[in-house]
Amino acid sequence: MKILTASGERPDYSKEKVAGSLRRSGAKEHVIQDILKTLEKDLYEGMSTKQIYKLAYKLLKSQDGLTASRYKLKKAIFELGPTGFPFERFIGAVLEHSGYKVEIGKVVQGACVPHEIDVIAVKDEKKLFIECKFHGEQGRNCNVKIPLYIHARFQDIRNHRSQKGENVQVYNEGWVVTNTRFTKDALQYSHCVGLQLLSWDYPKYQGLKDRIDHLGLYPITVSSLLSGREKQFLLSRDVVLCMELLDNQFLLDQLEISPGRKKKILKEMEELCNSGMAYHEK
Structure with missing residues (x-):
């Protein structure tokens, strides 16, 4: 089955590549196999790599939110725009x-x-x-x-x-x-x-x-809990890293985020910051 890459190429679909990207994010093997089985049911000729990634991310997020955040790292870097x-x-x-x-x-x-x-x-x-x-x-x-x-x-x-x-x-x-x-x-x-x-x-x-x-220096755009508007607000205040949000928690109050949701967001930030070295040492 041919898929469509971002550069316009049409290689064969490779479940090994999908599995590899999931594995590098720290996903467990049984989770990877479940995602691959579900993906195969939804694949079609000419499906874009972006669509495959989006579906894989959604499936991973439903089982492991922290790993899903690491999995979307590449997309999160793109979201640091548009000014650069x-x-x-x-x-x-x-x-x-x-x-x-x-x-x-x-x-x-x-x-x-x-x-x-x-x-x-x-x-x-x-x-x-x-x-x-x-x-x-x-x-x-x-x-x-x-x-x-x-x-x-x-x-x-x-x-x-x-x-x-x-x-x-x-x-x-x-x-x-x-x-x-x-x-x-x-x-x-x-x-x-x-x-x-x-x-x-x-x-x-x-x-x-x-x-x-290795360093656990994830950008705030990897968050699966913050909305796009909230991420842009934080970036406009020069908060780029998850650890910087932990040092500037008052900005979540400025966004009028509820105490319960704020607690979940800060927990996500802490887990991401702590997961870098721990994952690297596995």
Whole structure:
């Protein structure tokens, strides 16, 4: 049976891939098998991967809400839009909890022109200059034009620092981070010029998803209890992470959420924050 991917391709349906994605979210094996059996009854020729995912999420949510939240992580990252700024904040938070000192949206002087850098992260002798490329929908991968452009900006910054006598080999490192994927040409060019890349599943075992799961740094958009309007309200108040909502519980009062529902939401936030390392160590 052929299905339709976000990029327009039509591969055969693979229950192994569906099972793998459920397994990576921490779903138990008997739950996975139940979902696969139900899915097979509802599949039809040309069904989109988005529809398959939506149905799998619904089935998983009915059995295990916490695992369902982890399962929708990729979609939750897309929901950080549309401006892309929450994604920059999110990437900054991931690095901050990895021991970096972070600045968002700082203007840095280059040899030719100044550049506004999405995220600057400093740790020990290393300074990362990071450009975030956020896409609001699947299927829009970063092609070679993106690292070409970012590398030119990075080189201008390095040239300025070299003129000042700084050790640019140790001190500066250019990164491109995206919530989707990089094309083959983008990967090849970046590897050639020494530009670092971070995407949903790249580098292998160190991609965005792996880092989020490892640290338990889930965005509030993974919540299965908050409405879309409530999520946007919190994002507009610079609350991007589940743990940040735990530190700013008064915002739920501003949303006039009832005490009973507030308790459930905060419990969900706590479980998500605590589940990252526990799941990673399984």
